[in-house]
Amino acid sequence: xxxxxxxxxxxxxxxxxxxxxxxxxxxxxxxxxxxxxxxxxxxxxxxxxxxxxxxxxxxxxxxxxxxxxxxxxxxxxxxxxxxxxxxxxxxxxxxxxxxxxxxxxxxxxxxxxxxxxxxxxxxxxxxxxxxxxxxxxxxxxxxxxxxxxxxxxxxxxxxxxxxxxxxxxxxxxxxxxxxxxxxxxxxxxxxxxxxxxxxxxxxxxxxxxxxxxxxxxxxxxxxxxxxxxxxxxxxxxxxxxxxxxxxx
Amino acid sequence: xxxxxxxxxxxxxxxxxxxxxxxxxxxxxxxxxxxxxxxxxxxxxxxxxxxxxxxxxxxxxxxxxxxxxxxxxxxxxxxxxxxxxxxxxxxxxxxxxxxxxxxxxxxxxxxxxxxxxxxxxxxxxxxxxxxxxxxxxxxxxxxxxxxxxxxxxxxxxxxxxxxxxxxxxxxxxxxxxxxxxxxxxxxxxxxxxxxxxxxxxxxxxxxxxxxxxxxxxxxxxxxxxxxxxxxxxxxxxxxxxxxxxxxx
Numbered sequence: 001x002x003x004x005x006x007x008x009x010x011x012x013x014x015x016x017x018x019x020x021x022x023x024x025x026x027x028x029x030x031x032x033x034x035x036x037x038x039x040x041x042x043x044x045x046x047x048x049x050x051x052x053x054x055x056x057x058x059x060x061x062x063x064x065x066x067x068x069x070x071x072x073x074x075x076x077x078x079x080x081x082x083x084x085x086x087x088x089x090x091x092x093x094x095x096x097x098x099x100x101x102x103x104x105x106x107x108x109x110x111x112x113x114x115x116x117x118x119x120x121x122x123x124x125x126x127x128x129x130x131x132x133x134x135x136x137x138x139x140x141x142x143x144x145x146x147x148x149x150x151x152x153x154x155x156x157x158x159x160x161x162x163x164x165x166x167x168x169x170x171x172x173x174x175x176x177x178x179x180x181x182x183x184x185x186x187x188x189x190x191x192x193x194x195x196x197x198x199x200x201x202x203x204x205x206x207x208x209x210x211x212x213x214x215x216x217x218x219x220x221x222x223x224x225x226x227x228x229x230x231x232x233x234x235x236x237x238x239x240x241x242x243x244x245x246x247x248x
Numbered sequence: 249x250x251x252x253x254x255x256x257x258x259x260x261x262x263x264x265x266x267x268x269x270x271x272x273x274x275x276x277x278x279x280x281x282x283x284x285x286x287x288x289x290x291x292x293x294x295x296x297x298x299x300x301x302x303x304x305x306x307x308x309x310x311x312x313x314x315x316x317x318x319x320x321x322x323x324x325x326x327x328x329x330x331x332x333x334x335x336x337x338x339x340x341x342x343x344x345x346x347x348x349x350x351x352x353x354x355x356x357x358x359x360x361x362x363x364x365x366x367x368x369x370x371x372x373x374x375x376x377x378x379x380x381x382x383x384x385x386x387x388x389x390x391x392x393x394x395x396x397x398x399x400x401x402x403x404x405x406x407x408x409x410x411x412x413x414x415x416x417x418x419x420x421x422x423x424x425x426x427x428x429x430x431x432x433x434x435x436x437x438x439x440x441x442x443x444x445x446x447x448x449x450x451x452x453x454x455x456x457x458x459x460x461x462x463x464x465x466x467x468x469x470x471x472x473x474x475x476x477x478x479x480x481x482x483x484x485x486x487x488x489x490x491x492x493x494x495x496x
Contacts, residue, residue, distance in 0.1 A: 026393075026395055027400070029390060029393045030389045030390055030393060030394065030395060030396060030400075031389065031390060032390040032392075056393055056395060057393060057395075091474055091476070091477075098411070139407075140410070141278045141279065142277060142278055142279060142280040144280075145274075145277045145278060145304055145305060146278065147274055147278060147304060147305075148278055152275070152278075152400070152403055155400055155403065155404070156403070156404070156407055159387075159404055159407075162388060163346070193484070196488075197484060197487060197488075199491070200487050200488055200490070200491035201487065201490075201491065202483070202484065202487040215476070215480065216480065216484075219477050219480065222472070223471050223472070224470070224471070224472075228463070229467050232463060232464065232467065235450070236441070236445060236450065236464075237488075239445060239448050239449065239450040240444075240445075240448055240485075240488040240489075240492070241488075242448070242449075243447070243448035243449065243492055244488070244491055244492035244495075247492075247495050
């Protein structure tokens, strides 16, 4: 059974080598984290190489949630971080590992669910994955030599989580208890806008359509939206459609 | 040539596997450290497995100081840390990695030479090695599962060195180069939505209209919107109106 301690979920997105999944499990458990989610592992699941490498932290693999896509894997979360090595064109808040885990600790103390996504070994997360995150974690490595592997990136983030635990009492929790939307609600909102705007001919010209869609999704996921905001934004769109259909 | 930047030397004491020496070199160089010393490597020197693993950080191995014992390896240093997994009976100051690297940074700024010793993979440093250190670094791992390997221990310490330099922002790094919308632009966006949604019959029933308008304005003004976001949101609405007007 996963520990009772409230904590972020670590989401390995399309990991390739089983050894790295096992090493990531060890890195997590070294700092007391035991909620792993795995999206579309290249070599299927269960993975014997992962089990062999995880020795001592194998429970994390047994209990891992396996999902087929990122949207599903983070659907129940209120706030999602994406770890990236490079700066991206995407406009999102960028955190250090320390800042991110302090933010995660605050949100979790308020009852929110938080996830941290880690990309595949070589390429890292795709823009489409990052667009689903609320914020980015950037490990400020040596610009001449940035070669952290998956388990090392997990290790540093888990280490900062543990460090943040010592700071929780010192931190003011002054945000009102807002009823924040979950990730799945933001995803549905994005889908709704994408579908209707598609019908309306918004994504034009064709060769820019993909980029426009990512920008739009990125904007929604970056906004601190409450459930009420999401309902209102659905309502706005629905009303425009009704208006069109009435044709008056 | 080692970089000019003043920094601690990392001393690998009797390391066993060449792969781990190479991985330690990579971990160091990820955070800009390039002064390695190696005491009595089990498999001799140079070590081809170390070279293969270090790829990109191989220069650290070429330039490493190889010594036969610990006393010789740290003889020129003013202050020496020993990393240990367990608390020892020895009476020495115990530092967290963060505290240790802050101490190291202060001493180095005063012109002192500082070294950090890392023990062999299985057993760690012997009491006799630790006795040569001025202080201990203890990584606060999960007491139920303390299994950091050599390169991971080097990685966390190097990361804390880099943090001590102030190169790593302690808190949120604000969104890079975001071109934030000014208040007047948010106001115009609110006006645009209010006007069009009014025409579309969104603010209904009548007695709730005022409250709905306030909620909508409040949402826009609460969002961290860039100029590009504002343009996109205008575009979304304009497109819906065009779609309606086409009446197709």
